[in-house]
Amino acid sequence: MVRDLTVFQRFMGLCAGRTGQLINYARLGNDAGVAQTTVKEWLSLLEASYICFRLPPFFGNISKRLVKSPKLYFYDVGLAAYLMGINSVEQISTHPLRGMLMENMIVTEVMKHFFNKGQNRPGLMFYRDSNGNEVDLVVQRGADTVPIEIKSAATINRDFFKGLKKFKSSVDRADDGILIYGGSETRVQNGVQIANLNSLHEVLSRYFA
Numbered sequence: 001m002v003r004d005l006t007v008f009q010r011f012m013g014l015c016a017g018r019t020g021q022l023i024n025y026a027r028l029g030n031d032a033g034v035a036q037t038t039v040k041e042w043l044s045l046l047e048a049s050y051i052c053f054r055l056p057p058f059f060g061n062i063s064k065r066l067v068k069s070p071k072l073y074f075y076d077v078g079l080a081a082y083l084m085g086i087n088s089v090e091q092i093s094t095h096p097l098r099g100m101l102m103e104n105m106i107v108t109e110v111m112k113h114f115f116n117k118g119q120n121r122p123g124l125m126f127y128r129d130s131n132g133n134e135v136d137l138v139v140q141r142g143a144d145t146v147p148i149e150i151k152s153a154a155t156i157n158r159d160f161f162k163g164l165k166k167f168k169s170s171v172d173r174a175d176d177g178i179l180i181y182g183g184s185e186t187r188v189q190n191g192v193q194i195a196n197l198n199s200l201h202e203v204l205s206r207y208f209a
Contacts, residue, residue: 002042007033011042015052015072016083020100020107020136022069022128023054043072050075055107058125058138058145071126077105102152103136106180106200110137110148113204133166135177139208146207147177154183156194164192178203 002008011032018028029039046052054070074080081092081101092098107124114122123140127133127147137148147167151160156179164177176191186199195203 008042013083016074016080018072019074019080019097020071020103023072056125058127073104073107075108077101077108080104099152102182103150106150107137109200110204113208127167133163135163135167144173145171146175149177149179151181153181156181156183161192
């Protein structure tokens with residue numbers, strides 16, 4: 001239950017600033033000035049209202065220690081941007097959380113792809129281990145997994161492939177994966193499908209028919 005709307009609105013702004021990040025309930029509670037139990041109650045309320053959702057971590061037959069905390073996203077990226085104080089397109093290009101907003105957008109677009117196919121519980125997760133290796137999104141289809149890395153940069157860097165390669169070498173039946181970035185090219189490089197925003201839905205339809 002929300003008793004103080006001002007505190008709740010501040011809490012939502014803090015959530016927007018943590019888009020695409022691991023949820024630290026204690027820190028979020030401290031910043032908002034509420035208890036951890038209240039943080040969890042309010043997050044559940046936001047989820048029930050289809051405002052936010054928690055993306056669970058990937059767990060597989062991997063020997064390395066994996067992160068167990070979920071990540072936080074908004075269903076409406078425009079709302080997240082508004083809560084961050086972004087009022088124009090020009091602000092986004094230089095905003096320090098631009099990459100997180102793009103990540104949020106791609107995650108929700110992948111989610112909508114499955115919702116539109118009538119699959120209300122798609123196997124979407126993220127991967128991160130204790131050594132800092134990570135993949136922004138993992139799609140699990142039965143025993144097969146497809147890792148998806150998301151970058152807002154317009155130029156491809158070889159470091160973008162690091163997490164995808166690590167995931168494939170660590171997980172059985174893992175695909176080479178997909179790299180979605182802010183540039184214009186669409187091609188296959190070292191087995192990885194490179195896509196941009198314009199080709200996103202075409203690539204998703206091909207991978208997840």
